[in-house]
Amino acid sequence: MKIRFLVLSGILIASFASFWVYGNSVIAIGERESRWILQDMWGSSYFYARMEGLNEHERINLLSLREGSSKNQELIDHVMKNKCTDDSVRCYLVMTSASNLLIDAREYDSGLRGMVEAIDRVSAKEFCPIAYESAIIRYKIEVMSSKDSWSARRSSIDVLEKIKANNGFIKSLKTETCTRLAREKPKFFHEYTMLVAHIMVFAGGDYAKAGAYIDSLRNNEG
Template identity: 35%
Template sequence: MSNAAKWLAVFVLFILCLAVAGLLISLKLGESARNESRWIIDEMWDADYFNRSRGNVAKDEALNIMSLKKGASRKEGLLEYVRAQNCSSLEARCILNDLSIANLLVDSGELDSALNMLSSVPDRLDKIGGCPIGLESSLLRYHEGSLERMPPAKARRVASSLVVKIRTQGGLLRNLRSEQCDKLAQSKPELFHEYVTLTSRVMELGDAGLFKQGAYITSVNKMDFE
């Protein structure tokens, strides 16, 4: 074998070793991220909720999920629907519609108006009861919008504190680890799947460890409402 052929063989072997090492590191990092994110994708509620759909969500609930997406304020059909459904009673549908409006305001950059709308929701929800997953999802969307306006270093600190609060207290304002939320997660897992994806987006604005978890959740997300 000529020297050129030997050097080529060594080079090819070196590239193969690098590829194998990269694959092993990638698998190890993926397993680590999976374990570190288990608390939000597997253990938050007593239900199978991540990447699960039972088809039980009402139209208002499905559109509320859509309103939490980035770019939602540019969907004319969605805007027209929430405007047409605007109401001010204590009915759950009115509260949910207000949350959808707040989500669209966040998406369009009107954070103060969104916060003003969200401020009346907790007391109204307390009067009718139920699992406050809609409120907590809207609060996450609001904070995501706020984080995106912060200097990176500050955003990382705030995002980390938000995730710690969710993990230790079950939510930002209300504790979602409840029997009511467990039952709702069992019947309408789509609402809770979306909460996980929102949390992952906030994670990706946090420190390196949180970014890894958020990126992992995004990579295994198989559901979307468009």
């Protein structure tokens, strides 16, 4: 009986040790594989940002990126009441918010046309396209969610590799203007990183560990 107890105790201790080692290995890999976006892109100070220091159209734009946004009446009302066609950054954000709502509602063609039209109108010389890039990643998440796991994995890896190589999917986000905006309006970059983490989960492997690591940081926010 004593021998059996010792054997069972040994198995439990070995199992616990294995899980502990594996868990720490996953965390280490996740931390390492997420450095390119958590540290190298704009520094690490932006990540824990909250909805503070934002004006109304900026706040609405960030909320429009979230799943189910097309059913949020506050967002719909704001977009409808603030329709615009000028070349200001404000109008660009309003139009991009409208595109995000359309994408959430799976009106993909209209949503994509709207976001491209919005960014093409902006006349500001110093301009960071973080809202545009976030809208694209939100669209990619919607499309991947409807694919089989193999296709979603392949597509997501392609997206991540392109972002890592170019510092953005279409437009670079690693610029002086974006770094300055990350200090002034860090919530835009926090939300973008969470969208990229979602793509990482689709990719599997070390990317998925990085995505889980990023998500754990959000869940551990004070």
